[in-house]
Amino acid sequence: MGFDAVQSGAEIRVSGLKNFDIYSTFECGQCFRWRGNAEDGYTGIVGKKVIRINETDGEFIFPGCTMSDFNDVIRNYLDLDTDYASIIARLANNDPVMKKASDFAPGIRILRQPLFETLVSFIISANNSIPNIKKIIERLCTAYGDSMKFMESEYFSFPEPKVLAAAEETDIRDMKAGFRSRYIIKTAAMFLEDSITTGDLTSMGYENALEFLMRYPGVGRKVADCTLLFSGAFTNAFPVDTWVKKVMEEFYVAKDTSLKDISKFAEGKFRDLGGYAQQYLFYYARSNM
DNA sequence: CCACAGGACGGCT
């Protein structure tokens, strides 16, 4: 969307890219494997590739990256072809709350993450804290993922479904996954059998996709919505966790509104932009409430 | 020692 990407030696340089801030995008709670900070840049794993992003003076630099990596992997993953300025304009129009929330972090982008990784990551997120979620996922990747070299360092990909499906529950519990351990193994086995893609879920339609994901053990409405939103399947998915419930009850609905009723309200109010609205509200609430 | 953290599940009414 109006940006320009050029190969410069062994790196890709991107200029003119609006509404992208690496800190808020990678720290807003939608992903768990990116490491770094705003000044030194972030490093993460996308499928079987290690990606590094540096930001200086509004220009984004991807070291050790080819143009085909950028076009075939990064572009889609970072949702670079979506016009976030117009999304924010639509959300903030006649809505001072959304105006304030989107002004707080206008550079958040909803990542289009690999489906199985997203599903398992949010099963692990249930009744858990972000630092703990990150540690558990990292242990799983180190134990069950594939080793990759990048810039003289070793990284690990997220485990394949067949590998986690064959794991022993005691070994997963050793990763400190607790009661979620059997959910991970059973879900991996079912996912392996289903053999579905993000596109398959999108084709089902939102309601059917929700039902489909909620067959997996450890997947309730919230985890299903997170999976649909953060894998890029549906932008209308509106995950309601305790923070979103808190901010919604503060600004939009009555106190003690049920999770289901909050979902219904969001569906009617935000429509196809529910996922974006949720992220702005969530990040705002977590940072300010 | 206890409360709680970015829920899901199962048993109950």
Place this chain on the structure above:
DNA sequence: AGCCGTCCTGTG
């Protein structure tokens, strides 16, 4: 359909 106790682990 809605309510509520329970569940792993880490932190304060």
